Amino acid sequence: MSEASGTRAVFPFSALIGQQALQQALLLAAVDPGIGGVLVSGPRGTAKSTAARALAELLPEGQFVTLPLGASEDRLIGTLDIESALRDASVRFSPGLLAKAHRGVLYVDEVNLLPDGLVDALLDAAASGVNTVERDGVSHTHDARFVLIGTMNPEEGELRPQLTDRFGLMVALENCFEPQTRQDIVKARLAFDLDPSAFRARHAGQSDAYVSRIRAARAALAQLSFDDEVHAHVSTLCIAAGVDGLRADLVMLRAARALAAFEQADAVTIAHVDRVAGSVLLHRRRLHEPVVQPHDASAPSQEPSAAASANAAADSDYGYLPPEPTGTARVTNVKSVIPLNAKKH
Template sequence: MSEANARRAAFPFSALIGQAPLQQALLLAAVDPGIGGVLVSGPRGTAKSTAARALAELLPEGQFVTLPLGASEDRLIGTLDIESALRDASVRFSPGLLAKAHRGVLYVDEVNLLPDGLVDALLDAAASGVNTVERDGVSHTHDASFVLIGTMNPEEGELRPQLTDRFGLMVALENCYEPQIRQDIVKARLAFDLDPFAFRARHAVQQAAYIERLCDARAALTRLSFDEAVHAHVSALCIAAGVDGLRADLMMLRAARALAAFEAAEVVTVEHVDRVAESVLLHRRRFDDEAAHPHEAASSPGQPSSTDSANSSTDSDYGYLPPEPAGITHVKGVIPLSTKKR
């Protein structure tokens, strides 16, 4: 294998180690790109870009497109030649990165550092599967169905909640401190770097199985529906988490359906919902577990309840101390107010 080909070769998706939640989220977004993308939060060196490149190989076109931080809106969505439209009534469109990423992966590293306008355009296209460019009354629309993967390091700042909520799923990666898992990851990476061709050959069967399952899942997606028990469970989970709006409910149902389709299940079950719930609620949850289940946090006799404590901390000023009884010293020659003659 030439050095140039070795550099282009992606680490196999099936060879990723210790990344089960991330792999599941990426596969769900690949089965149903309408989920709206995956936001991956984590420190440096946690295989965020490696996983994204690996996923692209499983998709029909295998496209992996990276959006640079300094990209303009025109480079993202494309441009229209207005002069040609005025001259001969023809629309001449120059594709942008959204068109190039069609049927593949659009990867945005440090998405939290992008201008809000670009993030809005990305999320609109990811959710709808189409991109529309309008200039001076002239418009052009094209298909833009891709898996959006945005990564961020929390140490470098957060996305605005309004934008974070629009990502369908979120996974928070952490540094691995399990010795055996670290060793397995390092060994796999060294083996891949030493001979990418041989390493990929050892995982070829598993890779082919992933590709076939993804293709079958996409075909089966529309045949799966939700019964009342699934709807009720989704509503209960979203209410308990205190989410804003109904996007969490919709994304949870779509993610559960995508998981059922990927596993070739006959129906979407409550178990499927439970397995995708965390990636749907992680970036939308406003209530912690104690607030969501107050009956589980009953206070002991004589102790203030968690609700009372929350109200106390909310209503009082920071640093406020409760009043304490103080001793009273009587001073000679001073008449108490209560005994003064009026």
């Protein structure tokens, strides 16, 4: 992978520290974009945009497209020139961001602040892999196969449950308070900022391996099927979580298959299901039983932590901590409180 002249250097995906759950979810969506995208919840400075940019670099076209707040529906899905269609029977289509993101990553920061209609259009295209624009009886359809990554800070409001459920996977990040991990993150970021080319060169082998494994996994998806034992286990987990509908079952099966393909396994197993169940059920769970955790040492940890720039990189807020509550004292004897305007006797 070469760096284009004048473009901003991207922090390598393989160099992310303490982000196993996020990395796994993004890789699964990269192997099978039909999973429906990844919703990442967490405070500022937890490497959300860093990880998204790093993933885009591993995909065929390396496209990284950002949907800004305030974007119109036309900017997202594209527009049709109706006058030309009526005048000379030809449809002139002006591509939107969905077309630009094809075979890459569409990154939506603060997705919880977007209008519901725009989120619906995003999720429809992410799940189907196509985008259709219709105006006055004229329509145009094009491929829009991309990895949708939506991020949100829960302190700024939640998505409606109906929209949250349509994201295939969800990962909840937290600030990192483990000293050694925090130091490792800062050291890696400082090394990258000091000499991006040298830092990326040290991770080039791992990055190339990711590219090859994603490509091979995509080719292997169609060869992997699910036996009755896997189906039964998925049904048991989804019923126990009290999920609505069958979307969780379908996403869990697709995610388990993507994991098996990425790991070059011969079959989808219950172990694969257990390792993806947490990110499938996190935002769909209606009953409060424990989340399924990986049961082998090689499985990615589900415990999230932070990764961001130590010297305030442009898209990071490293060091951000949630506000702490201020101490208060309870007043037990209301009669003893003297009003400010009371007169002395």
